[in-house]
Amino acid sequence: MELLILVAAGLASGMLNAVAGGGTFISLPALIWLGVPPVSANATATFSALPGYLTGAWGFRRDMQAEGTLSLRAIVAIASIGSLIGALLLIVTPGEAFMAIVPWLLLLATTLFAFGPRILAAIRNRGGGPAGAGLSGTAILAVAIYGGYFNGGLGIMLLAAFGMIGYVNLHGMNGLKNVLSALLSMISSITFILAGLISWEHAVALSLSAALGGYLGATFSRRITRLDLLRLFITAVGAAMTVAFFLR
Template sequence: MFEFVLLCVAGFAAGVLNAVAGGGTFLSLPALIYVGVPPVSANATATLIALPGYLSSAWGFRDDMQAEGSLGLREILLVAALGSIIGALLLIVTPGETFLWVVPWLLLLATILFASGPYLLAAVRRRGLGDAGPVLSAGAILAVSIYGGYFNGGLGIMLLATFGLIGYRNLHGMNGLKNVLAVVLSLISALAFIAAGLIVWDLALGMAVSAALGGYVGARMSRRIVRTDLLRHFVTGVGATMALAFFLT
C-alpha cells in the first residue's frame, strides 16, 4: 500500500510539474526504480504515465495555441513523430545495464537544461534567432523529438527553447504546443514500448490517472503562479538530488 500511494503521489506531482514548469520525470522515473522496476521498463512506463498528464494540460491551454514560425503544426507533428520513433527504437535496443549507467547522466543533462532554460530562451530571442527557416526548424524539432522518444526528462524546456528558436513568442501558446508535441512523442513511444513488452501495467494505470489529474490542475494553476522561479529552483533541486543519488548507487 505504501508503494501504491507513493507512486500515485509521484504521478500526480509529475503531472503538475510537467504542466507548469516541466521536470515531472525527475519524480516518476526514480519512484518506479525505487519500487523495483528495471531501468528500461521504468523509463518506458514513465513515458506512458506522462501521456495523460500532457493530454489534460494541453487541453487546459487549448485556447492559447496559435500558429507561429516558419513551420505549420502539421509539419511539426510529422517531424516530431519521426523523431519519437527513432528515440523509442534506440531505447528498446539499449541493454538495461547500459541504460542504468546512462540514467544519471541524462538526469544531470536534463537538470542543467532545465535550470538554464530561461537564460537559453532569453539568449535565443536576444540574438534574433527566431527567424529560423523550415530546414533548421525541422532539424531542431527532430533532434529534440529523438531525445524525447528515448528519455522524457527535461523534454519540456527543450521543446520551449526549440519553439523560441523557430519563431514562437506567446509563452502560453508555447506551453500548449509543448504539451501537444509531448502527447505525440509519448504516445508513439509508448506504443513502441507496449509492443516490446516494456510497460509495467499494474503500476502504470494508477500513476497515469494521477498524472492526468495533476496535468489539468497544473495547467489551471500556471496562470496564478507568480513566483515561477521558486518552482523552477525546486524542480532543479529535485533533479540534481536524483542525479546524485543515481551516481552514488
C-alpha cells in the same frame, strides 16, 4: 504503501509535466525504487505520463498559437518520426547502459532549460531572429528522438527548443509542449507495448493520478505571474534529480 507511492508520484509528475516539464524526474525514480527494471520503468513512466499530458494540453488550449518559422503541422510530423526512432533505440539498449546514460540526459535537459532563454536573448542581441526552418526542424527532431528514448526532462527539452526557434509565450509553449509530449508518448508507448516493456500493475495507478495532476497543474500554472520563479523551481527539481542519479 506501494499504491500510495504511485498515486503521489503520479499527481506530482502530472502537475510538473503540465507546468513546465520534469515529471518523470519523480515517476521514474519511484518505479525503480519499487523494483521495476530500469528500461521497463522508463517505458512505464512514458506510458503513464500520457494522460497527464492530454489533460495538461486541455488546460492550456486557449493559450496555444504558432510562433517561429515552422508550422504546427510540420512540427507534429517531424516529432512523430523522431519519437519512433528514439523508442526503437530504447528497446535495444541494455538496462545497465541505460542507467549509465540517464544522469547525463538529465544534466543536458536541465542545463538547456536553465540557459535556453539567455541563449535565445544572445542570438537576438546579435541581430538574429527565430531559427530558420532547417535549423528549427533539426532541433525538434533531436528533441523528439530524445523524448522517444527517455521521457525524463522531455518537457524541459521541448521548452528549450521552442525558445530557441522563436517561441516567447511560456503559457502557449506549455500548451504546445503538452500536445507534442502526448504525441511522442503515444507513439513511444505503442512501441513499448508491442515490445512487452510496460509494467501494467504500476502503470494504471500512475496514469490515473497523472491525469488528475496534469489538469490541476495546468489550471494552477495559468494563475502564476512570476514565470521566472516557475522556471527556477523546475530547474531546481531537474538539478536535484540529476545529482541523485549521478550519486546512485
